[in-house]
Amino acid sequence: MSTQTNALVPFDEAVERYDPVLGIEVHVELGTVTKMFDGAPVTFGAEPNTQVTPVSLGLPGALPVVNRTAVEYAIRIGLALNCEIAELCRFARKNYFYPDVPKNFQTSQYDEPIAHDGWIDVELDDGEVVRVEIERAHMEEDAGKNTHVGGSTGRLQGAEYSLVDYNRAGIPLVEIVTRPIPGTGARAPEVARAYVRTLRDIFRSLGVSEARMERGNVRADVNVSLRPSPDSPLGTRTETKNVNSFRSVERAVRYEISRQAAVLDAGGPVIQETRHFHETDGSTSPGRVKSDAEDYRYFPEPDLVPLAPERAWIEEIRASLPEPPADRRRRLLGEWGFSGTEMRDVVNAGAVELIEATVVAGAAPAAARKWWMGELARRANADEVALEELPVTPEHVAELQALVDAGRINDKLARQALEGVLAGEGRPEEVVVARGLEVVSDDGALLEAIDAALAAQPDIAEKIRGGNLGPVGAIIGAVMKATRGQADAGRVRELVLERVR
């Protein structure tokens, strides 16, 4: 929680008086099988300190060896960001003492990153495109995780003791650093959010990370500075650390612009510092003061030989890159005929691939969207799993829709069939047969039910016969009930009208 209250200038006024400049550092945890420098498995949610080796624990004598897949993923990211891939790069030691860093240095890349000088185009909600220049993308290893126990806030302050879990220590990260992003004005918060989301989409499409924000797979450090006008030199920046949702990125930028404007209005200097973001109220508060002599004493990691990725390998990787998510989205938007909002929801739900596969399996795009974004999204949400983790495939969904289209089941029955599929009872058709869900299309059976319903409600029958078609729904309802929903309501209506004529 923020312990100090800050004066704020309303955002609109702030961006009228000052020109904000952004800088964003995004860390992505790579989805490799093993860690950056050792054979410990990369797993989420395991018992503390079970996914470790002497290397990831930094035991005396242990030595790192570079994970080739992590290098490949870093190159994929670099290429997708239109970067140059270094002919030769090196790891360095970033020395600092902290209990979650097993060696008390982090193996990272310093002055020789694997990828540098790139750019990406970021599309805003209204379709405007902002080009963001990438300074570098470098590889490093993640730290472990501290848990502070005994305090009320879960923070270090007031805690009685701390526990360290090294399962995360050594998981490969790629850090992507932008050049200063000028000219965003009042749209700075939106640009920041859209940039991080664009990166997230790229990571997913490249298959280099699950890129799940809520698990901390993607974390952003957001730099903001203000200057009087676009001609002025850059102002002093603050760095808000570890912001891990799109909305928080937007809020953090907005808050810092308002806060810094208030500081500058009061004639004060903005202090260059790292800041913490507070989810509860969207505020930031000071972390470490940068003047705290942050001397990492970098030097080339002597335990690792320099990395010289073969050019042929890089070209092989380049040739294997998927269509960029933005291009793909534009193409699919055209092909599927969704609205902009519908498409955005689909993207946010991580359902693009699933819907595409469902369409390939024969379903109409609208139907595919309806199932994945409706029934299945609700179910995934309730079970707290990702859509693709549900025990249902795009082929199942396409088959289900085909049954509806053929008139063999209606929507209500289709939902029951889907439940059966999710319960592991088999493919949709199997479930329909096994549960006897098929629509009753035998007129004889329906007429029987209609006659029974008419006989049971003679006054209604009389009204209908008298030409008042209003209450016909009551008869249809009774028939549907009698056939446990398996009747085709349209056909029942036709038959009722025939009967009373």
Place this chain on the structure above:
Amino acid sequence: MSDATLTRRTAAELAALLEGGEVSSVEVTQAHLDRIGAVDDAVHAFLHTDGAPALAAAAAVDAARAAGDDLPALAGVPIAVKDVVVTRGQPTTAGSRILADWVPPYDATLVTRLRAAGMPILGKTNMDEFAMGSSTEHSAFGPTRNPWDLDRIPGGSGGGSAAAVAAYEAPLAIGTDTGGSIRQPAAVTGTVGVKPTYGSVSRYGLIALASSLDQAGPCTRTVLDAALLHEVIGGHDPADSTSLPGEATGFVAAAHDGARRDLTGLRVGVVRELGGEGYQSEVRAAFDASVEALQRIGAEVVEVSCPSFDAALAAYYLILPAEASSNLAKFDGMRYGLRVEPSDGPVTAERVMAATRGAGFGDEAKRRIILGTYALSAGYYDAYYGSAQKVRTLIQRDFAAAFAEVDVLVSPTAPTTAFRLGEKLDDPMAMYLNDVATIPANLAGIPGISIPNGTDAAGLPTGFQILAPAREDARLYRVGAALEALLVESWGGHLLERAPELEVSA
């Protein structure tokens, strides 16, 4: 065969006896354990011995031999291991209080290879704390003494390994050489020490002092034994990214070749910068005699100059502390080893780290950590670490130029014979000078050997250093074996046989 006789045998001789079934590994191992029991109170070469696992390993080899298995060359020959090399289930302290109680959960690659070769591990040998020192006086557990004169130092940092071999407590030992810690102790104890080419023996499981300089290697009594051991521990290791490709072969053949005492056509360079001022006159004299001996068997001797060597010591004492300050940062009381909580005030991570490091590290470790932290700090990096790396490049060029003209380079291994315990303890600079002749090889990553080549007026041994280009370790064994054969013949036996008998405790 009496136990005393067994401990006097070289590893090659023991291997032959074992293969011929004349003795068992259990007998050989027990003989050395007994010798350790008898003399190590006086020598203090070992920090830890454990007879049971050694004898169990010996018994396993004996059983395998009885079953007719095809065994590696040194199967059944016991060995001592410097305590900076990680051994699963047995303490590894690196000579430091901060690791006094640490029992590693894994084996160094070279230990895995020793075990696979059927070599019983007798124990862990004493050393300067984290291999920082030239006298083994900086061990947190007390100094090792030189078997030639118990009032003198056995060299450092691997004084324990050298002394164990010199005192017949082990036929073989493993050392590590960052600036001379195998070769310099070999010189002052009358034994053979080899620093292989950087990367030719895996560093996985060596507690790092300075990663770009550290190299494990053999401590033995003969050149042939060193070659045999080098072939066991060497070769590529995928767990060490700096490990060289290929297998470690050809060293034993080269030693046998050298023993024929014909070096016709070999070009030997005498390094002008190694052997002048500060070198004891008897060390010089022994060196000159050895060079003449090489000439007698056909070697062509020329003087070569390596001008950048004058800056080697300075560069070394920037690079080493810089890397060491980073490598030793992991010792913080958080995960293993000593943990000291502050005696008063709040118990925070920073304060526990500070208290642990304050209590756990000795003076020399602290001195070098501070020096290295300073050398790497913002604003000083270029002036210190950066310049030192440039000197390193110049030294590599000097070697390259010299090796374009000669096959091997030679010099005295150490400027003086063993000095007295305590004599240089308060003068770090004087202590650092002991490694002046050995350091250039570490900075360049090239291999070197020290073999005993004489004694001074006090009867203390001197050492002769041979250096070869990277990956030409075989040359060391050929030339070393040739010189050794000449010297042993002229002395009528190994130099070590002239060492005074140690008093054996009951």
